[in-house]
Amino acid sequence: MEKNTVLGSLAALAHDMRLDVFRLLVKAGPDGMAAGEIASMLDVRANTLSNNLTVLAAAGLVRSAREGRSIRYFANMDRMRALLGFLLEDCCGGRPEICQPVLDQITCNCRGCHA
Amino acid sequence: MEKNTVLGSLAALAHDMRLDVFRLLVKAGPDGMAAGEIASMLDVRANTLSNNLTVLAAAGLVRSAREGRSIRYFANMDRMRALLGFLLEDCCGGRPEICQPVLDQITCNCRGCHA
DNA sequence: CAATTATTTCCATTAAACATGAAATATGGA
DNA sequence: TCCATATTTCATGTTTAATGGAAATAATTG
Numbered sequence: 001m002e003k004n005t006v007l008g009s010l011a012a013l014a015h016d017m018r019l020d021v022f023r024l025l026v027k028a029g030p031d032g033m034a035a036g037e038i039a040s041m042l043d044v045r046a047n048t049l050s051n052n053l054t055v056l057a058a059a060g061l062v063r064s065a066r067e068g069r070s071i072r073y074f075a076n077m078d079r080m081r082a083l084l085g086f087l088l089e090d091c092c093g094g095r096p097e098i099c100q101p102v103l104d105q106i107t108c109n110c111r112g113c114h115a
Numbered sequence: 116m117e118k119n120t121v122l123g124s125l126a127a128l129a130h131d132m133r134l135d136v137f138r139l140l141v142k143a144g145p146d147g148m149a150a151g152e153i154a155s156m157l158d159v160r161a162n163t164l165s166n167n168l169t170v171l172a173a174a175g176l177v178r179s180a181r182e183g184r185s186i187r188y189f190a191n192m193d194r195m196r197a198l199l200g201f202l203l204e205d206c207c208g209g210r211p212e213i214c215q216p217v218l219d220q221i222t223c224n225c226r227g228c229h230a
Numbered sequence: 231c232a233a234t235t236a237t238t239t240c241c242a243t244t245a246a247a248c249a250t251g252a253a254a255t256a257t258g259g260a
Numbered sequence: 261t262c263c264a265t266a267t268t269t270c271a272t273g274t275t276t277a278a279t280g281g282a283a284a285t286a287a288t289t290g
Contacts (some may be wrong), residue, residue: 007129014125015278019118023205035237048279050238069236069287080268084202087195092136131249148268163249165268184257184266 001086005060009083012059017044018052022061025075034067076110116201120175133157133167137176142188143206145187149182187228 013019020042025033035039039049053073056062060079064071128134135157141146148156154164168188171177175194180187 003134007131009127010125010134014122014129015153016122018121019125022121026205036235039237045280046237047239047281051278056237065286069234071237080202084199087202090141133272154267161267162251165251169268181257188265193272209243223290 001082009061009079010060012056012061015052015055017042017048018056019037021049021052022056022075025062025073026077026080028075032065032072032075032086034072036070038073083107116197121198121201123174124176124194127171127176128169129185130167130199132157132163136167136188137171140177140188141192141195144223146191147187149185149187151185157209176195 014024021038024038024041035046035049035053038053042049053062054065057064057073061076062073063076064073066072110115127136132205139153139156150161150164150168153168154161157164168179169178171227172179172188176191177188179189
């Protein structure tokens, strides 16, 4: 993953509303959510949300698809995975003795995951 | 990890020089690096670097310790681990079927790590 | 085609972040 | 104590990002 891509993803996520939006879309999973649904769920203005969705999309963290009158948004898990991979790579960065403890302690704590 | 803490960490890392600095400190490991070493290694001005080190420190991503005339900086791996944990948690967010593939594909690719 | 709903774009204003030069502080050595 | 080194702090000008109102675009329905 290129550094500028990483910077873009981090900057996109480093924002109160955008982090909420992204987390909501991750939770929504493959079904995604319409812009309007997101707006009412988070109780934010439509145009501000639209701007922030544009930022997230430009960063590659979400994608969109028109569905009738609505536009549905989806979290891009591949990008998320790549971002986490990059950050983890940094953690290790030539020093295996640092890497392993980090990986060992990171686990997924949702129901059903036993990583 | 609290949301504001996460936002602070993301914002701190979402900056060209700061990402470089943090990565350098991660690579340096427990030995850390003096501010001056960082500055000459990355070829940046001392005061700009100092400002950015302050930002990273405020975000909890690095810590510092005076050592004679120099001040030595260290990456805070606990914070990094917590950040990665939070982001991964988001990945899963109530949907185990999304979580596992993400974890499966994230590996440490430095020599010596077999996660 | 007019009306309605969903979302985006445009624009102006405000606020925040950034890099920089210059001055200040702290430490160690002559 | 005086000087050199290492780093930080301060003040400032500039750039960038965020917000929200109003208008525009797109799709559906009557």
